[in-house]
Amino acid sequence: MDTFLKAMDRLAALAAGGERAPALDPAAVMARIAALPVEAERDDFPVGLFLGLGASAVAAAAVVAAIAFPAWTDIMHPLANQAVLPGVTTFLR
Amino acid sequence: MHDADEEDKAIIARVLAGETAAFSRLVEKHGQAINQQMRTFSRDPAVSEELAHEAFVEAYLGLAGYRGDAPFRHWLARIATFTGYRHWKSLKRKAREVPFQDGWDAEAPGPEEEEPRDAESAKRLLHDLLAALPERDRLVLSLAYLEGCGTGEIAERLGWNRSIVPMRVFKAKMKLKRLARKEPWKGRLAWIPF
Numbered sequence: 413m414d415t416f417l418k419a420m421d422r423l424a425a426l427a428a429g430g431e432r433a434p435a436l437d438p439a440a441v442m443a444r445i446a447a448l449p450v451e452a453e454r455d456d457f458p459v460g461l462f463l464g465l466g467a468s469a470v471a472a473a474a475v476v477a478a479i480a481f482p483a484w485t486d487i488m489h490p491l492a493n494q495a496v497l498p499g500v501t502t503f504l505r
Numbered sequence: 506m507h508d509a510d511e512e513d514k515a516i517i518a519r520v521l522a523g524e525t526a527a528f529s530r531l532v533e534k535h536g537q538a539i540n541q542q543m544r545t546f547s548r549d550p551a552v553s554e555e556l557a558h559e560a561f562v563e564a565y566l567g568l569a570g571y572r573g574d575a576p577f578r579h580w581l582a583r584i585a586t587f588t589g590y591r592h593w594k595s596l597k598r599k600a601r602e603v604p605f606q607d608g609w610d611a612e613a614p615g616p617e618e619e620e621p622r623d624a625e626s627a628k629r630l631l632h633d634l635l636a637a638l639p640e641r642d643r644l645v646l647s648l649a650y651l652e653g654c655g656t657g658e659i660a661e662r663l664g665w666n667r668s669i670v671p672m673r674v675f676k677a678k679m680k681l682k683r684l685a686r687k688e689p690w691k692g693r694l695a696w697i698p699f
Contacts, residue, residue, distance in 0.1 A: 416682045419620075419697040423627045424650035430624025433544050433553065436536030438529035441561045445525065448562070 509534075513577035520568055528568075532561055535578055539585050545651045546589030548632050556592055560585035579661060586648075586662045593640050620696040630693075637684055642677035649674055 513534070519527040539560055543553035564584050571580050621627040631650055635643045648654040648662060659674070660667040685694050 414682075415698050416685060417678060419694075420631075420650065420678070420681070423621065423631050424653070426621060426624055426627035427631050427651060428624070428653055430628060433537065433540040433550070436532055436540050436554065436557055436561070438532035438536065441532045441536075441558050442526070442529050444558055444562050445528065445565050448566070 507576070510576045514573055517568060517571060517573075517577065520565075528561075528565055531564075531577070531581075535581055536561075538578065539581060542582060542585050542652065543589055545647045546592050548629065552592075556588055557585070560588040563588060575661075583662050583664070586644075590640065590644055593643070597640070634681065634685065634690065634694075637690070638677065638680055641673075642680050645670075645673050646677045646681060 513531065516527050516530050520531075536557065540554055540557040543556040543560070544550075546556055547553045560581070564581050567584065571577065621630055628651070635646050635650070638646065644663070645659060648659050654662065656667060656670045656674075659665070659670050665673070684690060685697070686699060
């Protein structure tokens with residue numbers, strides 16, 4: 413073995429002695445654990461956020477489509493006027 | 506499996522059943538060993554104790570993930586190793602963010618020294634020298650030199666395949682040797698006949 417690695421092994425053997433670390437105070441660790449934020453319940457699934465993000469994605473896609481394909485909106489507008497709006501009006505009544 | 510391991514498992518079952526206070530028994534049993542282990546990651550006793558606390562909190566949070574196929578103390582030692590490693594990483598990040606604030610817990614190499622004759626000066630020299638290596642090499646050699654871990658234990662602690670450990674240790678040692686031949690370490694290690 414080369415002299416450098418031998419010297420490192422000697423150092424390591426010497427370093428293994430010396431002062432030992434003290435035991436930990438369990439109360440200090442338990443205090444930290446007690447201070448942890450309460451875990452979110454599994455059934456607290458953020459339904460509102462999920463639906464909101466979904467609706468936003470659909471709206472964004474519609475805007476992009478309207479900008480990118482004006483011809484598509486020309487077709488869709490009359491269809492919307494004829495089918496969707498009367499349906500909504502009936503539902504509201 | 507030893508009685509001590511069975512006792513740990515019984516305590517863990519109680520903690521997982523909602524008896525959080527039972528965890529303090531695990532801290533009592535393994536606190537000293539983990540505190541000692543964290544001295545590898547910082548020579549400052551206050552910092553190493555803080556890291557040991559952090560390791561126990563992480564162990565508590567991940568307790569449901571302990572499968573029980575290895576003794577709890579091995580699982581805990583692995584968590585503590587990664588806690589310490591993250592500490593080094595965060596110190597390095599901070600040192601990068603504030604470039605004029607020199608170094609983390611590594612001391613600047615001192616003037617030419619003689620071969621250390623006592624444990625504390627040997628530890629100081631090893632810590633300082635290893636701190637100059639990249640983190641992964643530092644970690645593997647810290648486990649070997651400061652914690653006295655063999656191939657199997659290094660593999661277990663780092664989650665590596667046992668077969669790659671000797672090569673990684675060898676490469677890290679060679680990097681250390683190259684480093685030691687350059688200033689400022691060359692002067693401090695002048696007692697080693699290269």
